[in-house]
Amino acid sequence: MHKEKQQNIKALFPPRPEEPQESDCCGSGCSPCVFDIYHLQLLEWKKQCSDILCNAGCYSKTSDGETNEPLLSPIKFSPFQLLSVQQHTHNTFLYLFQAVRANSEPDQESAVTEYTYVKRPLGISVGQHLVMRCSSDGNQNTVVTRAYTPISDLRASNVGQFEVLIKLYENGKMSKYIQNMKKNDIVEWRGPCGNFTYMPNSCRHLLMFCAGTGIAPMYPIAKSVTENDLDDTFVHLLFACRCFEDILLRNEMQQLSLYWNFSAEIFLSQVESTAESQTRYGECVKKGRIDKGVVIERLAGKTLQQVSILICGTKSFNKDMINYVKHVGVPDDNIHLF
Ligand SMILES: Cc1cc2nc3c(=O)[nH]c(=O)nc-3n(C[C@H](O)[C@H](O)[C@H](O)COP(=O)(O)OP(=O)(O)OC[C@H]3O[C@@H](n4cnc5c(N)ncnc54)[C@H](O)[C@@H]3O)c2cc1C
Numbered sequence: 001m002h003k004e005k006q007q008n009i010k011a012l013f014p015p016r017p018e019e020p021q022e023s024d025c026c027g028s029g030c031s032p033c034v035f036d037i038y039h040l041q042l043l044e045w046k047k048q049c050s051d052i053l054c055n056a057g058c059y060s061k062t063s064d065g066e067t068n069e070p071l072l073s074p075i076k077f078s079p080f081q082l083l084s085v086q087q088h089t090h091n092t093f094l095y096l097f098q099a100v101r102a103n104s105e106p107d108q109e110s111a112v113t114e115y116t117y118v119k120r121p122l123g124i125s126v127g128q129h130l131v132m133r134c135s136s137d138g139n140q141n142t143v144v145t146r147a148y149t150p151i152s153d154l155r156a157s158n159v160g161q162f163e164v165l166i167k168l169y170e171n172g173k174m175s176k177y178i179q180n181m182k183k184n185d186i187v188e189w190r191g192p193c194g195n196f197t198y199m200p201n202s203c204r205h206l207l208m209f210c211a212g213t214g215i216a217p218m219y220p221i222a223k224s225v226t227e228n229d230l231d232d233t234f235v236h237l238l239f240a241c242r243c244f245e246d247i248l249l250r251n252e253m254q255q256l257s258l259y260w261n262f263s264a265e266i267f268l269s270q271v272e273s274t275a276e277s278q279t280r281y282g283e284c285v286k287k288g289r290i291d292k293g294v295v296i297e298r299l300a301g302k303t304l305q306q307v308s309i310l311i312c313g314t315k316s317f318n319k320d321m322i323n324y325v326k327h328v329g330v331p332d333d334n335i336h337l338f
Helices: 003-011 034-057 173-179 212-227 250-256 292-299 315-328
Strands: 078-087 092-102 115-117 129-135 143-148 161-167 186-193 205-211 234-241 262-268 285-287 307-312 335-337
Touching: 078 115, 092 186, 129 173, 143 173, 161 173, 161 212, 205 212, 205 292, 205 315, 212 234, 212 250, 212 262, 212 307, 234 250, 234 292, 250 262, 292 315, 307 315, 315 335
Parallel strands: 205 234, 205 307, 234 262, 262 285, 307 335
Antiparallel strands: 078 092, 078 186, 092 115, 092 161, 129 143, 129 186
């Protein structure tokens, strides 16, 4: 987005609520306390700003004069065509989808349904996810639905496209279906889902804790921060993986690390050592897990009211991270679990 346009949009934001001083609180447990009121005001302000951003950025005019409403529905599945499949690591693949519409008249000779690309905005924000539906044999009783988080940005989303990074599990129901998907196949998706909204400059430090494919919501959020010249938020990503081969979006993280306000640490739990030969230029790779000590260290010296924490991983990973950040004293409102 152009700088001038961003400035114009920012000018439409309502004034940010003023944070009370410690001395404004009488310390006698009033309900609501001045800080409770401030947090409610802050949530409302974030929502208002998010609506303004959404209206300004997501729903741009289409060249073919079609209606400009979002293509997706959170309750109704819509058809998407698989444009490409790209192997990412040994067990993850990138899938690019395009919104399509079935032509009303099937092809006369083959009786096969033809599809036309629909290049309209999807209306999906960074960090939100979509739900895919499939049936391995066309039978309603064997329908499987699973959530996946687009890693692509608004540019793709504005022309009806999105990309997902999917890890395939040997015995996974949806994994089996996805393994057999071919280019040009039609797949059904609904969404967007998830209540995360990112507001530029709404915190000073954005700390992201993720494991495995839990990096999917983090990457587009970090990218949106670094690409916005007006966003002064520091983003620090802590990524838990087993070994070098499991590191996802490695090139993408290296690219983000070129920005002044993004840094990442990769923690490998199942390696003998983090030999330099396998570590790339500019990467910070460590042997071990993201434990309590690491979390305490990364939060030390920061004003916790100005820190936002994002967490996405396995159930046990999420539980541990929440416990650690709460232990340090990060307020509940500043913690988001995907
Ligand atoms: C909000 C949300 C967003 C998600 N985004 C993504 C995404 O962007 N990319 C992505 O790859 N996945 C994502 N997932 C996970 C995804 O929805 C599926 O759970 C996953 O693809 C496995 O589905 P399946 O049917 O193949 O396996 P299932 O049939 O559900 O499970 C089969 C076996 O696979 C293993 N398994 C399945 N899921 C996991 C897991 N998360 N961790 C460890 N082992 C597991 C287990 O051994 C399990 O017994 C997301 C999940 C949620 C809730």
